[in-house]
Amino acid sequence: MDILTLFIVIPVITMIGIMLVRDTKQVKIISAVGMSLQLINAAILITMFLMQRHAGNTSEILFAKDVVWYQSLNIHYYIGVDGVSVAMIGLTSIVIFAGIFASWEVKDLSKEFFVSLILLSTGVFGFFISLDLFTMFLFYEVAVIPMYLLIGIWGSGPRHYSAMKLTLMLMGGSAFILVGLLGLYFNSNPAGGQLTFDLIKISKVHIPLNVQMFFFPFLFLGFGVLGALFPFHTWSPDGHASAPTAVSMLHAGVLMKLGGYGCYRVAVFLLPDGAHHLGWIFLILTTISVIYGAFGAIWQKDLKYINAYSSVSHCGLVLFAILMFNQTAINGAIIQMISHGIMTALFFALIGMIYGRTHTRFINEMGGLMKVMPFLAVAYVIAGLASLGLPGFSGFVAEMTIFVGAFQHPDVFHRVVTIIACSSIVVTAVYVLRVVGMLLLGKIRNDHFLEIKDAKWHERLSVGVLIFGITAIGLAPLWLSDMINNGLTPIITRLLAAVQ
């Protein structure tokens, strides 16, 4: 069995294992072992990938495997990775690993919880390794649907409403995607002959301009819904606020990246002319996302809402950078996805841990937590600083690259949107520092807080892994951006051809 298929096989075996045992403790141990294996597997994959590249293997896709599935429709189980997908797989395995430990305390229906969580991650892994649009779409939906149960059963607040809203909006997005994919399929061979869902093959043909103009909005909007593109971001605050900790982590950390990755890999890569002609509409929308999310976060009092709006802003930046169509900006977009994925997972993990101790998520009811739980508080400060883009953390690398790339466009329109988007950095600093001040510093407002204990071992593990990820990227971004850069060459070539 090849290494990529293992990314699907390991979670499936883990799920079967969980279903076979009865005891909650065993369920947790099996999940932890399974996801640790997944993390190790990801590490092996990254090493093997870098070694292959060092050895001079320049082929577009590595570790490819192609099995015919539906012969008449030319649907394949076709998997393979380039630098970008390897990075995304690494992100996913870190976040799901941390997520398992962050949800160590789930008691009610714990078996079902871990099965759904791991099923969700299976969909995400499958999505990132697929190169066949049909299997890609299949995994996309597999990743979305367990959210309904995860939020609906184990969530808090108006969880039934949020779960339904989130599921229906994301499935609405997939409606757009489905039409777009069928459009790609039936235009995948303009010369006549066998049609294909093969992403790489489609990227080699030239699809007529009017077809591209028709289907690009479908694909970009469809994936954009999952990437919290304004005005389709409304599922995100409600969904994140109601979801249990690990689900928020996975959802903001990984699932929203499916949207960005889809926009990049499918919409822009396969329909570059359409992207070139219609990109400006979406550029305006993403700029609004960036600014709106940042200002939205200022007004919130609930920690989860703050972070959900900040995710809208940061994910908006990903789509914004993708639409800049140059190597630097898109490289920044990918780093931003990784960086925001780990950072926001850390945020949600910490919020969950704080909420588990204080039983409130409203910042004006808390204060002085630094004194009672120093470990969690320091971790929160680190996450906050990474979020506002302090050098030394991953957020700085990502945003810097994005804005340098965006500024390369000399025309007025791009300059204006870039400057507007840049200003979000300042707004981010405002809400992050404000929250840190109210939450962690100052007086302790509630005597009950004095009895709070600091993090337990599984929480320290979960938080530690994520902080390691942020700082590793922040201090040594080169290996990551090198790895990504190689993968970007085909898309940049196509985009340049489209511009001319």
Place this chain on the structure above:
Amino acid sequence: MLVMRHELLLIAITVILLLIEIFLPAGKKHRIIFPSIFLLGLVTVINFFPIPTGELFGGMYVSTALTVTMKNILNIGTFIIFIQSVSWLKKEENKEKISEFYLLILSTLIGMDYMISSGDFMMFYLGLELATIPIAALAAFERYKEKSAEAGVKLIFTSALSSGILLYGISMIYGTTGSVYFTDVKAAFEATPLQILAFIFFFAGLAFKIAIVPFHLWIADVYEGAPINVTAYLSVISKGAAVFILMIILFTVFSKIAIIWRDVLYVMSIITMTIGNLFAIRQRNIKRFLAFSSIAQAGFILLGMIGQSQLGMTTVVYFILIYIFSNLGAFGVAGIISNVTGKETIDDYDGFYRTNPLLSLTMMLALFSLAGIPPVAGFFGKFFLFAAAAQKGFYILVFIAVLNTIISLYYYLLVIKAMFLNTSDQPIAYFRSDNYTRVGLILCITGIVVIGFASPVYEFILNLSHGIY
């Protein structure tokens, strides 16, 4: 004569069962259950063996590789219904009527087989009537219940009306072409206004059977009133057979006016899925709920016929196969709950997962399959249906249809919400379902899970549909 093996075997087991029934003493009627299931299972298996195809009675009866597969699909579905009905038939009030149930279902199945294999309109009409009238008796099976009796009467009246319209259409076709044979009609068809009117009448008559909006009004009351297993039969097998023959006739006899029926189907499919979905949202009774959901599914099925392509034809057959397993899975769970507790509204399902996890999971898989959520088979069926419509450039129609699947997902999730999310002070207590029900549900789940991944199923049907469209 081997060409008619399906029908002959079914007639044979009907006769055998009748004979057994005669010799069963009064209080021991339930002994007919096992032979019925066994014999139908045997016939289903036998019919998978290769069979000569060809024509009989001078072209009145036509059997092709594709119709053989269609009949096999119907056999499988009926077999599952036979198994699922056992727990209901064993109830005190039904004990004396067990053999009637099996015999009536078998005779309708024979009718459907003849209908699918018809080579002229006479044979088609005979098969259709044989497939319809016994169902009215089945709908009124629980005659001591007012609603059941009402369902039977409603069904017989509406079918009579639709048959009348259908016959009127057929008579016009005969009057203008001078023949009732499909091949002759196809050759002589000139698309004169009268012939188009004939087509409309014919289509309306058949639309009654499939329950395409606006010919769907009978369906909710009949589905609600009829016993749940009969409802399952009506919504799956009966509908499937009507879809098969509609597709065959549209693709062959009326292929010259494809440009006309394409528009009809376009509008009909949009209306059908939208109305079916919107009404399904409001239903609280699980049978009415599944009735409207099955109307919506009929709308999706029309999507596959619009393209008039091999892809579409294959997919419709494939979709019906998946639909049988999914819908019977849902009906199976609803049926066992109704039998054990008598509860039939969605609100009664609150907290069901905590007491009966396996049944809830079965229901969830079945509903996901109906909604078209991967990785279960319904996803593949829906995707290929959309592909069939998109192939001919109907992207707007596909988009409307996909949006409709979102609406349908909403109400399917409502049931899942009741079972998994809601809590209740008095949930349905844990109960053990009997072995027959279990076998039936396991068959359904196997179908739901396996068919999507097993691409050979699709390829097999595709190879059969060469050259028919």
